[in-house]
Amino acid sequence: MSKQKIYWFCQFFGWSLLVLVDYLAYVFEIGFDYETFYLAIANIFLGVTLTHLYRLMIRRWNWVRLPFFQLAPRVLLSVLVMALIMTMVNLPIDRIIAPETLMNEPFVFLGYIMSWGKIMLAWVLSYTVYHYVEENRNAEIERILLKTSIRETEAKVLRSQLNPHFVFNALNSIRALVYENPTKAQQGITQLSNLLRNSLLADRRKTVELREEIKTVEDYLALEKVRYEDRLTSHIDLDGRTLFWQVPPMMLQTLVENAIKHGVSTAVGGGFVEVKSMVEADKLHILIRNTGVLGDKKASGGFGLANTAQRLELLYGPEAEFRIFQEENTHDQTGETFAIRNGGPVVCAEITIPAQSEGIFRKKEVSVRSEK
Template structure:
């Protein structure tokens, strides 16, 4: 328990019990006049009440009662109230018989009255204290569950962000090797492009999102390397709305989809094909469309890891407002569409405005 909570607890203990007992004592003084013995008894009851309820607090904290299911907690609370009320009754009745014998003449069953009175007082204290900590414990448990779930989701997102197909790397290296003697300048350019891709793949697990323009540079490097391999069999086109350049998107996501488009579309088409990437803003959402030559067929077989990766990453980062779908647009054209909500762009744009870049 923190220092501030301890102070509040002891203040409530002293103030609550003092108020309860002294109000009863003042009622007695107004009826019967001042009696020092009654005052001493009232003070003793204050300290006894504080002691007993504090022992109850130590007990439920030691045995973690507030973590018990409700149906198991209730009997323990009621039993505790009964025990506390009986202790207060057993302590007070003998003293009261000696100090105030006149009050017992007309009361045939004083023990029941004492039990009801002290039971009511103890029930009020025990219920207040237990209910507060029961609610607090459940709230803390819920926070822990949320933090654990967030941690798991973040770990999943890191794994999903840093995927680069090793087969592509091998193919790219083979293509570059073929250019070393034939076209050294183009080979150097290919090495630079492959280096950029590898660097972005390594950095992907450190960043949740990147600017769309940065992601497009990665796509351009990837397409350039693939054109070395496919030559005239691959054509590409990228058309971006200038308003979308600074939107935040998951790193390596578009590269994965373009790679999927080439692997399962262009590479299998007779005579090659095309890949087209477009971006625009519709209804305050970023829309990215990737179209390519190909036949969709079975999504699991034709999409591989890329499709499941994209859908899961969008859900992890943006929630249900972000969407991803892939469908057969025409007989020989597959279309993948991504929609990202506006809040993903808002923080970055505010920083740009603050720095005078927009």
């Protein structure tokens, strides 16, 4: 049943019940007569009409949006006006129908005003409070939707970032290969095309599978390898259980780009970049390790780091975590070999993502294994 039908049902049912109860009490005491019966019916329609006019008025001028101290006087004045109208209609007729009943009653007019005022006040308060609460709830929903929309827009902007300097450098590197190694140049163009496509698609998807994101990282590293040659060494080590976990698109590429720009490129003899994933305590952990010294975060790719932290918060809330720190001792054997060979300290960026639809990931993993 729609709200409109519920409203009219409550209007006629409520006023009919109220008026007929008083009318039956009159019938048991005085007896039945048509004049009183018609007056009772008239009171029902008059009460419905007055309260409906109040409803139209409160909706027309949006009283429910007013502060309480502005709303209260308007409500009380409306109650007084409606009670006065009901009194002006009923009192003269009652003086004709039952003059003996009113003869010994002092302050008859005031009594009628108070009696109808209580009835009108009950109706007005119930209606006004209901719509006041509903209006506040709708306003809160609108604020939440607006906030969600803003956050979603922010997330789209953040996950569609691709450093234009990288594109410029990659094109220059590919141009140098056109005559020296055409096959490798073609491969570089394909890899750059994949990166640009993924960057364009990133604003349409909130998350992608880790294995898909790793392909983007591999294309990026391959292009950077053309530029840095032997000065860049990379290694990717993924836990098979993490391949189907959902991660924000282009996030790892941003961190790897940050690692090369502020780590490998500044090291005299070059350096390494390592990407590793694992599952611990039902959470995905991704490590991006690279040669370098962690200094001022703004000087070390502050936008990329703030981008990652903000995107994780938007998608996963407080359960997700991002931190970057300087490693004092290298525990991973592969990373230790790189660190020793490149003769420099190691910076580690760690991403922690809580389990999301874990059953789906396992189902995908099982299906891939069965295909193999």
